[in-house]
Amino acid sequence: xxxxxxxxxxxxxxxxxxxxxxxxxxxxxxxxxxxxxxxxxxxxxxxxxxxxxxxxxxxxxxxxxxxxxxxxxxxxxxxxxxxxxxxxxxxxxxxxxxxxxxxxxxxxxxxxxxxxxxxxxxxxxxxxxxxxxxxxxxxxxxxxxxxxxxxxxxxxxxxxxxxxxxxxxxxxxxxxxxxxxxxxxxxxxxxxxxxxxxxxxxxxxxxxxxxxxxxxxxxxxxxxxxxxxxxxxxxxxxxxxxxxxxxxxxxxxxxxxxxxxxxxxxxxxxxxxxxxxxxxxxxxxxxxxxxxxxxxxxxxxxxxxxxxxxxxxxxxxxxxxxxxxxxxxxxxxxxxxxxxxxxxxxxxxxxxxxxxxxxxxxxxxxxxxxxxxxxxxxxxxxxxxxxxxxxxxxxxxxxxxxxxxxxxxxxxxxxxxxxxxxxxxxxx
Amino acid sequence: xxxxxxxxxxxxxxxxxxxxxxxxxxxxxxxxxxxxxxxxxxxxxxxxxxxxxxxxxxxxxxxxxxxxxxxxxxxxxxxxxxxxxxxxxxxxxxxxxxxxxxxxxxxxxxxxxxxxxxxxxxxxxxxxxxxxxxxxxxxxxxxxxxxxxxxxxxxxxxxxxxxxxxxxxxxxxxxxxxxxxxxxxxxxxxxxxxxxxxxxxxxxxxxxxxxxxxxxxxxxxxxxxxxxxxxxxxxxxxxxxxxxxxxxxxxxxxxxxxxxxxxxxxxxxxxxxxxxxxxxxxxxxxxxxxxxxxxxxxxxxxxxxxxxxxxxxxxxxxxxxxxxxxxxxxxxxxxxxxxxxxxxxxxxxxxxxxxxxxxxxxxxxxxxxxxxxxxxxxxxxxxxxxxxxxxxxxxxxxxxxxxxxxxxxxxxxxxxxxxxxxxxxxxx
Numbered sequence: 001x002x003x004x005x006x007x008x009x010x011x012x013x014x015x016x017x018x019x020x021x022x023x024x025x026x027x028x029x030x031x032x033x034x035x036x037x038x039x040x041x042x043x044x045x046x047x048x049x050x051x052x053x054x055x056x057x058x059x060x061x062x063x064x065x066x067x068x069x070x071x072x073x074x075x076x077x078x079x080x081x082x083x084x085x086x087x088x089x090x091x092x093x094x095x096x097x098x099x100x101x102x103x104x105x106x107x108x109x110x111x112x113x114x115x116x117x118x119x120x121x122x123x124x125x126x127x128x129x130x131x132x133x134x135x136x137x138x139x140x141x142x143x144x145x146x147x148x149x150x151x152x153x154x155x156x157x158x159x160x161x162x163x164x165x166x167x168x169x170x171x172x173x174x175x176x177x178x179x180x181x182x183x184x185x186x187x188x189x190x191x192x193x194x195x196x197x198x199x200x201x202x203x204x205x206x207x208x209x210x211x212x213x214x215x216x217x218x219x220x221x222x223x224x225x226x227x228x229x230x231x232x233x234x235x236x237x238x239x240x241x242x243x244x245x246x247x248x249x250x251x252x253x254x255x256x257x258x259x260x261x262x263x264x265x266x267x268x269x270x271x272x273x274x275x276x277x278x279x280x281x282x283x284x285x286x287x288x289x290x291x292x293x294x295x296x297x298x299x300x301x302x303x304x305x306x307x308x309x310x311x312x313x314x315x316x317x318x319x320x321x322x323x324x325x326x327x328x329x330x331x332x333x334x335x336x337x338x339x340x341x342x343x344x345x346x347x348x349x350x351x352x353x354x355x356x357x358x359x360x361x362x363x364x365x366x367x368x369x370x371x372x373x374x375x376x377x378x379x380x381x382x383x384x385x386x387x388x389x390x391x392x393x394x395x396x397x398x399x400x401x402x403x404x405x406x407x408x409x410x411x412x413x414x415x416x417x418x419x420x421x422x423x424x425x426x427x428x
Numbered sequence: 429x430x431x432x433x434x435x436x437x438x439x440x441x442x443x444x445x446x447x448x449x450x451x452x453x454x455x456x457x458x459x460x461x462x463x464x465x466x467x468x469x470x471x472x473x474x475x476x477x478x479x480x481x482x483x484x485x486x487x488x489x490x491x492x493x494x495x496x497x498x499x500x501x502x503x504x505x506x507x508x509x510x511x512x513x514x515x516x517x518x519x520x521x522x523x524x525x526x527x528x529x530x531x532x533x534x535x536x537x538x539x540x541x542x543x544x545x546x547x548x549x550x551x552x553x554x555x556x557x558x559x560x561x562x563x564x565x566x567x568x569x570x571x572x573x574x575x576x577x578x579x580x581x582x583x584x585x586x587x588x589x590x591x592x593x594x595x596x597x598x599x600x601x602x603x604x605x606x607x608x609x610x611x612x613x614x615x616x617x618x619x620x621x622x623x624x625x626x627x628x629x630x631x632x633x634x635x636x637x638x639x640x641x642x643x644x645x646x647x648x649x650x651x652x653x654x655x656x657x658x659x660x661x662x663x664x665x666x667x668x669x670x671x672x673x674x675x676x677x678x679x680x681x682x683x684x685x686x687x688x689x690x691x692x693x694x695x696x697x698x699x700x701x702x703x704x705x706x707x708x709x710x711x712x713x714x715x716x717x718x719x720x721x722x723x724x725x726x727x728x729x730x731x732x733x734x735x736x737x738x739x740x741x742x743x744x745x746x747x748x749x750x751x752x753x754x755x756x757x758x759x760x761x762x763x764x765x766x767x768x769x770x771x772x773x774x775x776x777x778x779x780x781x782x783x784x785x786x787x788x789x790x791x792x793x794x795x796x797x798x799x800x801x802x803x804x805x806x807x808x809x810x811x812x813x814x815x816x817x818x819x820x821x822x823x824x825x826x827x828x829x830x831x832x833x834x835x836x837x838x839x840x841x842x843x844x845x846x847x848x849x850x851x852x853x854x855x856x
Contacts, residue, residue: 003655059816061818061819089789148468150556154582155854167597167598171595185846192546193450193468388545389451390489390517
């Protein structure tokens with residue numbers, strides 16, 4: 001008999017059904033027993049008469065046959081009058097590390113230590129349902145706009161962002177690095193004739209930060225597009241994505257958003273503010289000085305407040321970062337080479353995107369490498385591409401866990417990561 | 429003026445258009461010049477009068493404005509009467525490493541050395557169009573069957589397949605490994621309540637092979653599903669995928685398949701043959717002995733011939749691999765624990781999938797670890813999950829480059845990889 005998911009039970013009222021899942025709750029009234037079964041899609045009450053199997057403990061995996069009946073008092077409005085219950089996955093614990101069937105204050109680190117158990121409540125899995133929808137929306141948005149999905153190597157011979165903060169790998173008899181981003185490769189693939197590419201893949205940062213917003217391994221939503229006019233084409237593309245994403249999530253994840261109490265933002269045209277102006281605003285409005293060529297976490301948060309007040313937007317593009325603070329491939333402005341055609345997107349006070357236009361002229365790139373004290377011969381695999389007609393191009397990277405965290409209203413990025421890797425954590 | 433892709437020109441006949449791309453060919457007849465422009469979607473003839481810019485060389489990137497006219501003699505049936513041509517990406521080479529506009533016999537290693545140039549011909553990019561469609565089909569097939577897409581760490585504290593042939597990473601002050609597969613994590617996510625999961629991500633094998641079918645970094649299409657009856661549920665799922673994939677490729681990639689001269693297979697029910705029987709067939713029909721507990725490359729190829737002849741199938745599942753030859757998590761048969769509930773899928777004589785049912789009982793797994801001389805404490809992050817009601821489950825992994833290679837009729841897996849990593853190659 002085909003297995004029925006709990007969410008589909010309403011189509012099977014008064015029928016014999018098979019359901020499968022985990023024992024969420026046991027309520028023994030003597031002659032009659034109520035068991036709550038939890039599957040991927042929801043909870044349902046099972047009604048049993050007679051003795052329970054001795055091994056039937058909380059969180060055991062079971063296969064249950066019975067008749068589906070309407071019961072307006074039961075969770076979801078249906079219950080199952082059980083005719084057979086079989087334990088297919090035994091519970092072998094002495095005590096559960098923490099309860100699954102009630103919300104209890106458990107330290108995040110303990111939850112991360114016992115991920116198989118901590119993810120079982122639907123509410124803890126909800127951010128990942130939303131995360132999957134974000135990824136689907138990203139792919140769908142770009143695929144319908146002539147972008148090709150690519151897969152590029154994560155083991156590199158040389159760094160992309162200057163070479164610091166990289167993990168090293170022993171690659172046979174040589175030393176290699178884990179990719180901080182697919183930057184060089186997505187540019188090369190634009191030049192290789194794909195013109196517009198995107199990649200959803202892991203990126204690695206050997207940063208010594210251990211904060212609520214840092215991971216050492218994360219998923220990067222990258223795109224890169226050729227034949228652009230300026231960095232504004234890239235911002236327009238991201239703005240368009242955000243305008244598509246929010247209704248998409250509303251449509252596909254309303255239940256999960258409700259579970260989390262998450263409120264989606266309204267996306268109108270996103271204000272674009274040069275960094276110097278943002279720093280000025282922070283100083284004038286909040287007396288808050290900023291580090292040179294950047295905003296700090298407190299500044300981002302205060303600026304979010306200001307932008308909300310002034311523009312009624314939870315998003316803001318910060319533009320024109322100084323040349324000295326951006327990587328070697330970043331396009332400087334022609335009329336003021338001290339600033340670049342780059343931007344960050346801040347959402348609810350957190351940087352979720354870095355992007356910009358890149359240098360596409362061979363000689364310009366070679367000169368810039370020298371200015372940055374980089375040895376061009378080390379990057380010849382990359383610079384060579386610029387000899388063969390590289391069109392003006394640019395792109396961006398969105399941190400998947402960061403956008404998930406902010407959309408879900410989570411307070412720690414690890415809650416938007418199935419199995420986080422940080423300074424202290426390499427397991428599970 | 430919005431840029432028009434070459435493939436869409438037919439909708440813009442007699443209109444002024446902007447096209448962008450690379451200079452594919454220059455044919456100078458004196459007063460009149462014909463230039464072939466190549467963009468992501470195709471080739472179009474440009475007609476110019478007057479002098480050409482001096483820098484207009486093959487493979488320069490250009491933006492062209494002009495009027496689109498029907499011309500049945502031109503490639504694609506249209507040409508553009510040029511009013512302006514602007515070089516937006518200069519050509520800075522002395523000579524091209526090899527021509528883009530004609531097929532010439534170039535050594536694969538040379539093509540891989542100059543990937544930005546070697547990928548420019550549409551025929552060389554065609555396998556990646558097909559590869560993207562394979563990935564889309566895989567996602568779509570599974571997403572509509574209650575599978576969740578997951579992203580799991582590639583930096584691990586311990587090995588999944590026994591610990592040999594792994595790349596090591598310096599992870600801050602400790603030694604870690606690159607994932608050979610998401611095996612442990614996809615199992616854990618089944619147990620964590622997702623029930624059915626899939627992942628499309630990189631996998632790493634520090635194998636010393638350097639053959640036409642090996643890569644050291646590849647993309648693995650993984651899935652894992654809970655509440656199964658046996659390994660046949662996994663094979664059924666893959667068979668269903670193949671039956672859906674082939675018409676999907678026919679519909680979405682017919683042009684690329686034609687370019688490559690690729691012939692898609694017919695997928696009927698896929699024969700399932702125990703390894704021992706396959707070895708017997710090879711010995712009896714071809715006098716070909718096999719290595720213990722496996723087939724070698726020659727054996728796979730001969731068996732493909734036999735299966736085609738006998739079952740008219742280009743696919744065959746080889747089942748019941750010996751326990752000693754499969755990883756510790758593989759489910760042995762109850763009535764004959766010397767063989768396992770595992771399988772490989774061979775397609776056109778090449779293994780493209782390994783899968784099977786996994787051990788789900790805690791004590792069974794612990795006993796097996798001891799039999800395999802593994803220290804269970806090293807894997808406690810994984811084995812702990814089996815204490816909390818792990819349902820019967822199984823899954824598989826498809827090598828993306830392998831299936832792409834075989835479907836496209838390529839002779840080397842590197843042609844199905846944008847930027848391959850092998851024993852000798854770490855760049856570009």
